[in-house]
Amino acid sequence: MAGVDEVLNAVDAGLDASLARLSDFLRIPSISTDPAYAAACRQAADFAAEALTGLGLAATVRETAGHPVVIGRTDTGAARRVLFYGHYDVQPVDPLDLWDSPPFEPRIATGTDGKTRIYARGACDDKGQVSTFLEALRALKTVQGKLPVDVTVLLEGEEECGSPSLPAFLAANAEELKADVALVCDTGMWDPQTPAITTSLRGILHTEFTITGADRDLHSGLFGGAARNPIHVLARILAAVHDDTGHITIPGFYDDVAEMPQAVRDAWNALGLTPEAFLGPVGLSVAAGESDRSLIEQIQSRPTFEVNGIYGGYQGQGSKTIIPSTATAKVTMRLVANQDPAKIAAAFKDFVQARLPADCKVTFGKSEGSRAVLVPPDSPDLAKARTALQAEWGTTPVAIGSGGSIPIVGQFKNVLGMDTLLIGFGLDDDRVHSPNEKYDLTCFHKGTRSWVRVLSALA
Template structure:
């Protein structure tokens, strides 16, 4: 294995120049959700293609039904091959007046606690994170002339718009995307000095429920007490979804939910995530999930059910005494392990239908969901990446589950048969999707060094 120390030294020497490259990337307003910025999205893609080509990748733009995909290949014979995924598009910047500096004029700022940070839209999500990986590849190429493993880089331009066309594109290009493992840098650290590997992602099932009772809105003084009220019907359905202990009551809901190994639970317990530290900053103090589960389990490894909205009746200013004819609710479930979205769909529909009065009707709309993704706890690449991160940060990384969902990771598993290591260097205070987004300079610098180490560890297979 070629020496790693000269590569790390090159990353340190080249930090200012690597920031110049990142700033050039950040200046491109690649807002994927606004058609007015379509040309800027293509410009960002072309910038990436040129940067990859300058490093010696075989790089090209590939068309989709939306913004183009950037694809780069750097094969290596008789070595593992990784597929790196990221995105070059960014969120809109509204409200613009809340930005302290222009969102597409990146700069280094000093935070109140003395930390240095990169301020710009996309600094963390995901341009800064993408560039940590590319800068690590650049250092390997500069010092040793080649990468220690084969690398395919896939950077899309519509992640913030739901990756609408990417699953179809991945399925159509399976042969060209052949690899041993997927790497993603679009997640975060446990804290400023403790790295993390996201070892599982919760899946998602999402429903809209429309309950209709009378054929028109009714005067509550004339019909109150006799006419069925769809808001009351929906409220009962939502209330019945949980018991007094915080468990979801759908029949079969916990089928496929596995218990983490005792040693994993012990590591999570040692993290000492408390209601004060997690809920306190948002004005709450009492965990609302399953009472017999640790807070950290509630947010990352246990399935959930939430009412995301309820609509019905008069909601304007003042009073209007009506019984609504129709009411609706939006309800989502976060899934874990082997929970089956199709089985959940059947159970939820039966649960709702059983609570609809005989003279009322219900329509249930199922939106596209995704299954949960989990890495085997004994996966060799997980251990190799963990040791590489520990060597860089001086502390062992935390293997955590993410409460959120990244559907494309599921598509990589289904279409390519590949597991994904999610390793990112974002922090909770990076203001992702908000005004004044930032990315700590330490996250960028040590993130780059971390990827250089991880590539070496994956090459060695230990």
């Protein structure tokens, strides 16, 4: 049977065709958060299923309460099985006027730095990353006639809106989806030359709350100075969440937070990540988290509280002199280690209610969350993947934590009993979720080659 080198040569020779297939995928405006794009999400699911069928996988589009799930699998009796997870849905494109080209008309361009990139919504997150895996399967099947492992591919259409339908789907189809290890390509490189395997993910808790004062908006001249202003109340509560050192003041918030081993912290600090390097490209310069923690700890292994949006009162042009009746905040908390989302949600509700003044009441929206995930550092599959990536990139892969959250990874562990290797090829400047999202073609090309090596190693 042909070896890995022949497969890698096929990846190289087929790069243009791979990019053409990716471009077709990117043209589908599969925005999951907007009901107006439901048909496009269905189109993307059908596209993915057809692609999997073309690779020799038995593929089906499965219904859920929301957007469909795509499942493809081989059953050759191979010694091992991997489950690959990705998503075909994308973020909204607003504000549209900040895009240099239409977001669903893929554009390949070479910048002044000599690097070539593909621009489109979903170019990196996650259609481009998913395609690196699919193109690796294509090359392996073409050259070797079969895959080195049996593969189950799970592609969902609701990742960008919190995967509301996926937990139930996973539980209902657990036996079909079980594998030796899960693989996810929805993360990034350490830098353009250094691959990374994400070995921990922060959990997340979403919630919102509304402060209500008077039973209607009030004239600010007649009632100003006497009536409670819910926006003032909301602002004071949110401001009280952090003290001057950046620590979160919600009682019990840190009770279950475990310290990372000193050896891990030393290894992270040795990477030399500075505020200038990390924050500079987005126009900032000072790390604003817990002042007694290094920057890399702040973004990888410490819990956070963020306000994602505040609204209340008059939002139109010009002035409307009112004291609004309500004010609302949407917040998220990134959780670590053993923090329980339900316990943190209850503590936050107590925190808000303890600061509620007379004549105001609070209502809370639904709290949704997922726990943090940690891959054992002595995992044999982790070691195999690191060796495979080093062979492709010529540098030692970095084992890092991620400040982001992929809730389904926790489900893979809790429901299916498997660890997940998070191997992605995105870059910090890929503008994920922002206008002019892009994917570096070197990352796409070498990412595909990397999956050939990883799959072969896992066999």
